[in-house]
Amino acid sequence: MTTTAERAVGQPIGRVEGPDKVRGAARYAAEYPVGDDLAYAWVAQSPVARGTLTDVTVDPLVEADDVLAVLWHGNAPRLAEADDPELAVFQSDRISYRGQALALVVARTLEAARRAAATLQLDIEQEPHDSVLRTDHPELYTPEKVNPNFPSDTASGDVEAALAGAPVTVDVTYRTPPLHNSPMEPHATTALWADDDLVLYDSNQHPPGVAASIGGLFGLPADRVHVITEHVGGGFGSKGTARPNAVLAAMAAKVTGRPVRLALPRQALFSMVGHRTPTIQRVRLAATADGHLTAIDHDVVEQSSRLFEFAEQTAVSTRHMYAAANRRTGHRLVRLDMPTPRWMRAPGEAPGMVALECAMDELAVVLDLDPIELRVRNEPSVEPESGTPFSSRHYVECLRRGAERFGWHDRDPRPKQRREGDWWIGTGVAGATYPTMAQPSTARVRRLSGDSYEVSIAATDLGTGARTILTQIAADALEVPVSQVRMRIGDSTLPRASVAGGSSGSASWGWAVTGACRSLRESGREEATFDSSELIKQQEKDGKHAFGAHFAEVRVDAMTGEVRVSRLFGMYAAGRILNPRTARSQFLGGMIMGMGMALHEESVLDPAQGTWVNHDLAEYHIPVHADIESIEAEWLDEQDDQLNPMGSKGIGEIGIVGSPAAILNAIWHATGVRVRDLPARLDKILPHL
């Protein structure tokens, strides 16, 4: 039956849970029926950015019959120490940011909870706050490491000497704004205690991690916390760890003795669950007259909260992209009275590659060299910093093949040359990269009655197609058709899986699933379990990346500065593509999010109020259908046997890496206007046309 094997992986199979989602049968965290005594919770958030909460008073006029509990630090149960201080809800009187959870109303109805929360009297001693990121902030410091565990600074050679002695240099500063993940499904939890066990229906990217975190806070072993996460309506990193909603719901359920549901309103997603830090990035490049880089310097200034040091690895991709003898990267952080930044799709790479890939475009202009050719001339043969060989790197092929498919070759390199009616037209290119990772996971397979198999792993499907791909992987490893595989995921009691993050889900979980299925087949037993930890521990981590090239054609209205992206094209080398249908959606989704980063998305800070003032999807703009004209993704057939049993690289994030830079570079080509402060809205372009 080996003809059955190798059949499923690589096929454009539709999502196995698609029909359930279309019919509304797929349940999300706030949709599970858990009993008539279900109570509803609503969070009262801080109206100030810094201070102390001294008292909370409940309005006696609010219908007390419906309100079951009002929790705040004065009466909330004590929790064990949290690794993540954002989870230590109601454990302190300190207010660290505007929007922080200060109290929780639990009521018989959602309306009563919300109304009571709005009428709570919060006695606050307000203090002056500091919410503005700037390069001359006196409290800037160098964090010990950047996310997740990279050195903050790296340096080799003599960057200053190379810059001073180079015939051609570029010294530019790019700014990216705070961004919010904004998944369609808000963070939500339905919590209930069964005896001393806690059950959480929770929207997250890592059920076992949430079980461990919440268990730790409530003094329970992880196996006494049951996290059910069958379907997730997007997370983009903001659900990678337990968020305050899970703690609040569990706490409320414990205090009231009822099941409690807490679905955060959209506005709370702009403070309580994470965001992408704003960045100020200075990139300096030195090159020979024929376009060989002699120095690369990438310096990043970014922020975190008073509560927790999250240092984004913004300059880390610069460590891998181009050859240059003299190189330096560094990160400086300042702790502000603002919410804690976190992972947001390609944390580090997405903003970092804006600065590097726009700076490369600027260098190409100074050199009068085609920007693709400049990149090709600086292609490294090994990892530029470590000297480790790449397991596979087809960046140049992506650039060249992409150029061919996009139609780059007859491009006039001069800006502001092509005009059709009121529109200036231009094209741009930028590179893409994302690390290829795998994390330890365990899977179990059981032979069921008949010809079927049940494969279990505590993974989650954020809407990416993970469940489908794992089904395909299992089918091939078992050498059976996909119809004989029943995939169970989204439950913390299943064998332990790694987080759905870092574009590592398919590789990590697929590795464990492959191991378990092969073991079952080879042993002939009824059940098999496989833990990939040892194999992953032994694996070389360095030199493993996916690469790609993004191409954009934009038109800019000469009268208004409006930008439209006529064409967006991505060419990727990302190992073996496991399912071309779901992969295409991943690539396109990333590219569209990259378009949002280039043109639309920005959380607008009001320094006086100490908060972002656009906090819903009417005011925080992401692209809409009408913004998407021609968008395409293609990929090279890349073989790499040093990765994982499937030969796959992560594809969930690379689409947002470099696509914003391609659009910004195209805007320059169309108009001669270089926007270095994202997003490139019309008010930044119009005055220069």
Add this chain to the structure above:
Amino acid sequence: MKTFTYRTATDVAHGLEPGATFLAGGTNLVDLMKLGVATPDVLVDVTRLGLDEVADLPGGGLRIGAGVRNSDLAADSRVRRDWPVLSQALLAGASGQLRNMATTAGNLLQRTRCRYFMDATMPCNKHEPGSGCPAREGDHRNLAILGASEACVATHPSDMAVALAALDAVVQISGPAGERTVPVTELHRLPGDTPERDTVLEHGELITAVDLPPLGFAARSAYRKVRDRASYAFAVGSVAAAIQVDAGAVTDVRLAFGAVAHKPWRAYTAEEALRGRPATRESFLDAADAELTAARPLRDNAFKVALTRNLVVSVLEGLS
């Protein structure tokens, strides 16, 4: 969300107790209620009053019922033929779903927009007179450049109202004190010291219809809206225009701007500057400048002056 009572109005002279407000399509009011910005005690649904006809007026105009849905009005063949600016403005607004719900009067009566006004936790002179306006120093990129006050710099978001202001439409009002008419250009107020009032309507007054007078040259009219993405966004600048040119000279013109003020901004000064002038780019520029000398932009919205100026030229050149 505050508890409220809902009932259906049975006739136009229904009246409205204190704390009550009329509900039509709900596309703005319900949003504001969800945000805690609007907190009515009673909603009186006026969508069953039969005000949903577009009728011919003697002499060539149209009487547009207050309850006519935006999508129906945009598709009306008479509107598309004789007042295309109105159809274009309607179709530039919101989304298909919202236009199917939104009504003519409701569109006119949507509240001004400002990120502070939309957030009940923020100080705002519209929420609470005297609490201050953080927008002047804070976020005001999409706020007013014309007619604003120290108390308020919000903008009126309607596209349709800009076209109606250009077309000299007249609002028919029924209220406790009887019936009256108000031109669309005088329906909305500038903020002054009382920004909590968006319009001149008194409590209990109900818009029953909007009369669109005949304007022969409006057959050559257009609406151009600029926004931060291709669709489903409020304008950052817009222009409604109709122009009549004879032997190379402007004989008549109607011009109104959107997203620049607390109300749809009828550009009377620009119109006056254009009448009798050659229909050239220079004339259009001069006219736009004449109107925009009154602009008082804030730190981050000066681009609207240039944007509006360019839109005037672009739209008028396109029409003439």
